[in-house]
Amino acid sequence: MNRNPATAALAESLTDERLRPFLPLIYAAWSTGELTSDEIDGICGAVARHSGVDVDCQVALRHWLDPEQPPSPQELELLRLQLEGWSDVVASQPSSSAADVGIAIAEATRSMAAVTEAERAALADVESTIGPVPVVSPVPLREMFLPTATFDSSVLAAVLDGRHSEIRNRMRKLLAQPEFAYPDPLGSAEYRELVLRWARSLADEGLGALAYPSPYGADDRGALVAAFSILAHHDLSLLTKFGVQFGLFGGAIARLGTAPHHDRYLKAAGSLALPGCFAMTETGHGSNVRDLETTALYDPISDELIVDTPHDLARKDYIGNAAAHGQLAVVFARLVVDDTDHGVHGVLVPIRSKDGAVAPGVRIEDNAGKGGLNGVDNGRIWFDHVRVPRTALLNHFADIDDQGVYSSDIPDADRRFFTMIGTLVGGRISVGAASVSVAKSALTIAVRYAHRRRQFGPTPQTESLLIGYPTHQRRLMPRLAATFAYHFAFESLIDDFADDDSDRLLEARAAGLKAFASWHAIDAVQASREACGGQGFLTENRLTTMRADADIFTTYEGDNTVLIQLVAKGLLSDFRHQFESAGVTGAMRYLLHRASDAVIEANPMTRSTTDTDQLVSASWQLGQLRWREKHQDESLALRIKKRLSRGVAPFLAFTQVQTHAASAAESHVDLVVLREFVAAVKKIEDRTSAEVLDKVRALHGLATIRRDLAWFQEHGHLSGATATAIRKQHDRLVSEIAGESLALVDSFAIPDEVLGAPIGIKAIAIKDAVATE
């Protein structure tokens, strides 16, 4: 062994009380093995700057931390044992920072006066020089220093609930009642009836009508989505049934209809006295609903609309509430008046009587087995020249008068149609917010299980908790951070939606966030399932059901891939304007302008960095994402411009650059999410909540940048050294947040009854669980 006589005396210094505040730091420095020589040097340098620190102590520290002469294994073991002797002190210490732990030990154990200001300042200086050195590292020490959160999870829970805390708490209580307990597996017929009963219970509480205009409801869109976000912790068939009945069906009547429709139907829709359908999707047209083929032909003689399914691919498909319960349907059909096709409009068509008999001219087929959501009665509907009165047209945006003349304030058929479906943006927001809740449920289960389950260890008697394994932390922590990020992105979206739901910018934001959140949900559930091993595969632990049900969130209310293209089109509209108004010369000038931008931004000082403070800062992280978004937007616009100028048709030009469009759109959504997270943290008044969330934000920001590090390097924007620093800092944050993770998932405040999973309930105290296993 490479031994140094100078270090032989180190063991003696363990009894020197003056060194005591620094011992955890010394141990952390060597035991993680991740500090560089420069960083170890940095520790001594920082301490040396504080002349108030005892000189002998400085010398001892320098011996312990000599990068050329690391302590021997025996010395390190002695130090570890020494620290283990103070485990009581450590356990009572809320922080996991080596500096804080050192101060606590010194305060509690040494006979001399209290920890001096100079010592505190020196330790603070160390941490600000090399970043916080957590004692929660995957060493036996972490078992001793059982992770203790630095914040109060109930305070953070209140922060997360925000202005909708009342309705959210009401929902939690409601769903925790025995009535909503999960049954043993049911056949699909029984399951559908149970879901209907559950939905009625919610309607009885007035929840169905929350968003309808007064006097039919509480006119509170924000509250509805907030309630929906809690409902999403429960059975997702119930969630979907709720969304179809109160959101889509009732919502379409509220928004596309006028007073007579409201008077006649809204109360019954909100109370579930009138179960209904939102019949938009056709077998041949799921995403491209502008080109639906069902027709509603105005017959001036009888003053009726004739609703018809021209061929099999134009049948309505996957319609919720159709197979069993629906009585009235909002049917989206091409309105043809006097031989003119005015595009797709909503028409009310009865499909079943109260006693369940299918209406004449209507044919319904059960969609039968699905990959999930089997508590929802999806079906297919054919209309064979079904006649309804002219007034069945939902006529808020367009009408046929009693002379049989069609009129609309929006003359362009396409624009009219997109205005109509634009008012249904609430559905996308709701599914996105629900996706965030699904991720919360899954991660709550997986994080708690990781704090209970042991596997492998140095000996059979000392198996480690799963949460102590770096690969396990890496699997769960970035996903936990992303879940918080999406939470805040949706809180802000819900607020803006509640304030003004006609804002067209909201549509693209909702589209992008819905796509990201739903992909995140299934990814988080899958990671959680795998992290719980075979236990995660048992139905009783709910993860597989969540996974199966939420799968279709990536498709319904807009296929994610299509939504991403929608975001891209939104981005391009800015550029289109620029190109159109400026012509070719303008475009050239624009290109030159862009080239000079590139020169300015090429200055590496403004971006490549290995400074830890900078890497975790909101401003640096936002700067990177902003740069990427701008670069990709512009390059996308230029690619399209190039094609258009060569006469490539717009549809084709856009299709050719589709993968670039997807990248640009995804970069945009990444930026929106981080921006909202940063803004949300700024607004938090509680200091400790803000601190921990800022750390979570820092992880999410680094994880986002890390995902595209190849691109950042390829475009010369970040250096290899910065990439290395990002990976390292990312992994540190993962380890730190692992220590807070139990309290972080507690802040989601999911009642045990609603979470359901035996392996994920909170009620068992962790220590008991460990003892039982």
Added chain:
Amino acid sequence: MNRNPATAALAESLTDERLRPFLPLIYAAWSTGELTSDEIDGICGAVARHSGVDVDCQVALRHWLDPEQPPSPQELELLRLQLEGWSDVVASQPSSSAADVGIAIAEATRSMAAVTEAERAALADVESTIGPVPVVSPVPLREMFLPTATFDSSVLAAVLDGRHSEIRNRMRKLLAQPEFAYPDPLGSAEYRELVLRWARSLADEGLGALAYPSPYGADDRGALVAAFSILAHHDLSLLTKFGVQFGLFGGAIARLGTAPHHDRYLKAAGSLALPGCFAMTETGHGSNVRDLETTALYDPISDELIVDTPHDLARKDYIGNAAAHGQLAVVFARLVVDDTDHGVHGVLVPIRSKDGAVAPGVRIEDNAGKGGLNGVDNGRIWFDHVRVPRTALLNHFADIDDQGVYSSDIPDADRRFFTMIGTLVGGRISVGAASVSVAKSALTIAVRYAHRRRQFGPTPQTESLLIGYPTHQRRLMPRLAATFAYHFAFESLIDDFADDDSDRLLEARAAGLKAFASWHAIDAVQASREACGGQGFLTENRLTTMRADADIFTTYEGDNTVLIQLVAKGLLSDFRHQFESAGVTGAMRYLLHRASDAVIEANPMTRSTTDTDQLVSASWQLGQLRWREKHQDESLALRIKKRLSRGVAPFLAFTQVQTHAASAAESHVDLVVLREFVAAVKKIEDRTSAEVLDKVRALHGLATIRRDLAWFQEHGHLSGATATAIRKQHDRLVSEIAGESLALVDSFAIPDEVLGAPIGIKAIAIKDAVATE
């Protein structure tokens, strides 16, 4: 518009027959919009090198391809119409290369002599300069040039089946029989009985005993895994039941037992006359099976073993065949003889009588609902001091003699245990091979659907096929390429396993490939499900069931995360040897040696390149993966070495570097997969199969490198320009392979009856499907 008088005459050149072979190339060059000015220049340069090409033709080509003066939209449209007029010729042309299409058009349509050697050489030169220019690009042209494969899928199918074609075809025929048709959804009791009946039918065909030693079976391990790989296209509960009964239960008796056990049980195991369990996993120990807690205490007085479950967490859990059908179990328990714990051994314990009564002292509980595989009767088993004769010990590796003395040829308990379970490597290989089949099933469905389903388009009448969208191609093609890669990796693994199943190197390879293949399977199924939209979510289309069932493939037969660590440990053993033997000086020398390596490899000419031929070449791709593996291995070894030399205990040291270990292991598996793919392509005799597969290999190689482009750049190994070239070439290959994809999935040769999914069957001719929709 930026018009050039010189180009005004271009339209005239369309009638000039001399230019005809080059027309598709010209159209492709402008219409995709992706060729750079340099590349367009390169086309002219290449042609100019061939003096045999008519000079007027060269001039016309130069006009058409002047980057400064692109053709006008009108001219391009004229060209397109001209090409469309020759669509018959094009359709009959198997290749999608613009050069080949041009030759075919010229041969078929021009009045002058056949295409000259100079023209052919010029076109070949163009393609070798700028890479093949496919005419299958997402332009209206691609609808005209309906993708036509360049190879015969039945020939490729034979290549894929390889030496096991006979058993595979037999399985295909067997499973296509009406008896194996998929039923409507069943309750779990009925489902389990159906699966048992199916398994019996397979046993009746002698398939259960394929791998057992003669005279009990055919002694053909390779054939068994090959049969299993076809069975994996069918119901995965049946697959699992088959694996549990014939592979795990019977296999354990065959491998861990001796002649008396074989005589007594193997025939009945292979015929399913004796349903049995492989009782290894316990609730408290799933991955760390070395520390199982069930005991088998030798009682010298009665000459019996007493099998006992000491506490609840030591109950056997998730045991297939336990809840309903199993009669005999191979129970893994700590063998205690004369107060000495000899570690875990297999003991035969009856758990049920023939009439289904649970044996005395045995308690069984149903695992009940699972996320999938509900046709398998998993259960929990407790043993309360159950007595079995001493001869119930499976005594191939260790025995207790009639004097009650324990002996084994492998004195070390750990090594003995790992040797015992090492012989069960067949299970991992089987699950991995089955995972590849699951990915094949899913992608077959999604690729066929993408060639049938239309959505969006320039007008409602001209909606595009999904396969024409670049984002859709990007979603499916790299996964299709990976599926071929894993296919060949497993074919080679199966061969080596069939030759010699005791090779310890096989274990790490099987572990790594099983982990990768099972993760790939669920990823491919999920991507396929999303690519089929709502149709993919219908149970009848099988994707969601596959997804739910295959989910647990990532956990059973070894949790993937744990398996990856196993691979890493395998990698390290080389280095450990080096360190141990060389001591500190040796390590220093090793380090110096490594530094000089780095200097050599820093020469950018050997790695960074933008040359297309090089990027797609097997040697360049393998070189990159080899470099990464070597670098990560060494860095991992050094990290561990550093910790060990500081006295960090081995378990802890390894845990601290766990994420690095995972990266190194994954890089290793990536390399193994590509290496096997390259080797397999080399061995193929059929030229067209080899060509298309080499293209698929090129895509898989680039996709693998692309996934880690951040790392390659961070370590200064690949330049930003190379990264750009890789992305570009990757996307080109994706588009080219999309044109071959229908034939590629046909080569998987999954019978329609077995595939099941109405949206994915082959029987409907594509053109008919398009017409019906």
